[in-house]
Amino acid sequence: MQQNKPKFAFYVNMDDYESMSNSYGSTSSTPAKLTTRIQHIRISSRESLRIRSLADHMQYADPQGHAQALGIGSAVWPLFGLLWPSSIQLARKLNNRPVREGESILELGCGLGLTSLMMHKRGAQIHASDCHPMVPHFLKLNQALNGLSDLPYVHAQWGEQSCPDLLASLGLIPAKQRYDLIVGSDLLYEGNTPVQLAELVNQRAKDQAEVWLVDPDRGHRNKFTQEMELYGFELVRQVCLRDRPILTPEGKELPYKGRCLQYQRG
Template identity: 45%
Template structure:
């Protein structure tokens, strides 16, 4: 990997077999010789974040490992980074599309598919933090379930993420966001309410274990209330 160092680990996910994951060595890695990341607004400090494994991503992957298989369900992961949750879905036979705005996310995903002897999977460039409503990358269509972890890390005054989710959520879709209590949750709830999404929160707090540090966060499940047609009395 030119310009940066990587490592390879066997990552346990409760409920499924371990996954071999190649990631960046640490937060100090950076390589953007052509300025591709800079053009997307990704700073040198933020550049390595896509290529690291994060606790919230592990929580989301564990949830997808235990989710019942549903025939015909279409799943989109936003801000996938290394795509741990998408890899779990793909291995289980789910129809999943991974998406991220980082220019190297596809390359790392393809390498991790190879390491685990998995068939190719769908990947799209997905970007919502833009003033241009058409500048959402190449994610197309609508999905039954949209998942993401630690995507509320910045204030989003223009509600670009909520608009993105509304554009790609099918009728009756659910949206699962694992949030490590970043502080933008309340504002995001209001932005989603504009699109008629209601939310149910589930605490995911757990104490420190020998194999993992303590975690505090929540699973946010957004869904539009079902409407029932009125029947005129006869």
């Protein structure tokens, strides 16, 4: 007899709002205010995290143009601060994967850092990475919320690269290390991403490496697999995630449609 899978209410404390000063790189006496909320994310029956995210999805605060200089316009500026369903799915998948001694891990496009924080909490040697200048600040906030510290962060982006002098002026250290495992969620959102992302993965992956990517069926999965094959990566497993719904605080199911793609080289 098949047992019903446990359902986890991921989103709670939705009304825990705060205003927060965005003083990142600002010389203004009145820094821009960001409205945030704290969400309690239950990854499994034993693992959960509190995540501070943006409450208003239309917020924008780039007083000195740092994000713009990094190629991040006003339309996409707040995306880093949203808790995307695919990030929860990735955290759930990796939570079931044993932590391997000495294994180096890189999360690309970490955003609020849910997966990196979860793996860091479990003792994994993981580096969080993104290209948004506000991500390091939110990572520090979310580490403090969960009693964590010392999660390494590096700057990593695919496509057009940022000026090294700009990164240095912002205190951002570019990713240079090569890793045993590279992970990410909901990264294939534009038509040119498969080529650019596969190139970055190849640069940052060891000769023998794994890649885990959760994709909500945005339509670029096959192209990404083709690009990965050019760098010697084989798609060894696809896990359908349609049977893993996310629940609202009211208990309403929001069905998730996507896949966990697992690649291997060497």
